Amino acid sequence: MRVVAAMSGGVDSAVAAARMLDAGHEVVGVHLALSRSAATLRESARGCCTLEDAGDARRVADRLGIPFYVWDLAARFERDVVEDFVAEYEAGRTPNPCLRCNEKIKFAGLLDKAVALGFDAVATGHYAQVVEGAGGRELHRAVDTAKDQSYVLGVLDADQLARSFFPLGDTTKHRIREEAAARGFAVARKPDSHDICFIPDGDTRGFLARRLGEREGELVDAVSGEVVGTHAGTHGFTVGQRRGLGIDRSRLDGEPRFVVGVDAPRNRVLIGTGDLLGVDVVEGEHLRWCGPAPAGEVRVGAQVRAHGEEVPASAVVRDGRVSVRLDTRVRGVAPGQSVVLYEGTRVVGSATISGTGRAA
Structure with a gap:
């Protein structure tokens, strides 16, 4: 296959590109320029998409002997991710920009452009697994549960999943760093970037205040x-x-x-004691299915934040919305977040949380 390897400049995407090459694919490395004013050096471990990152990605591509390009998606990232993030907070919701980036940039913008240029698929350094099931390709949790990123990939539909590779899903992060060092990649010990990439100082409130005022x-x-x-x-x-x-x-x-x-x-802003935070009903919209949509009421595992625990639940899809009844109450669930549904380790799909409540 002809494959675009999304290369962020970090250790994970470097090893992912190398593994795709080892598997016999024709690989081209692509770094996404998502910032309109990329700094020369990182401000902290939170940032990404800087000139330093682009240089790190290029050096890995040179070592692998593969072509390397930088694709400028900064305007689309600003519109579909950053502006969406600000608008959601302005409306009183709490968005997850990583899910939106995967949906709109990496598996819409990047994948669509790659296919238009004649490539067959995109490979990324996400920690998740693609399994060939009876009904087609399935998205599953990674072996390394501490690094599992299937939650932020829950926005992929079946067509996108059919053209996606996640070569790291069967390996722990420790092993990935060892492999990178053995391959001679200078990024083997490079710190991981963290959410939110476009707020490198971590001051979300300050970022929003500058955009929205007081x-x-x-x-x-x-x-x-x-x-x-x-x-x-x-x-x-x-x-x-x-x-x-x-x-x-x-x-x-x-x-x-x-x-x-x-x-x-x-x-x-409504303030209350901790006992008011627990909810066991989650309503969702903007449904995205990684395969066939569930029919009727189904038993699932529900995860409501990227690093949260999976909770046993029942889900019913009706009129383009999903209602999830959690077996136990979960605290701090906010509209705008995403609920991702699982069947065992398989990702069923996701929805944007529109409301929460307590069962009678």
């Missing part, structure tokens, strides 16, 4: 309706948040308080 509003007790403080914008808060609330604690009973709701239209 909009003073009230912090309201979710039970009594009493105003217990003020805030500079609902975009600085997410369900489950405890720190940085700015509460007048002299008016409280000493028990910890959390964000239990964000009412963006009324510019209010």
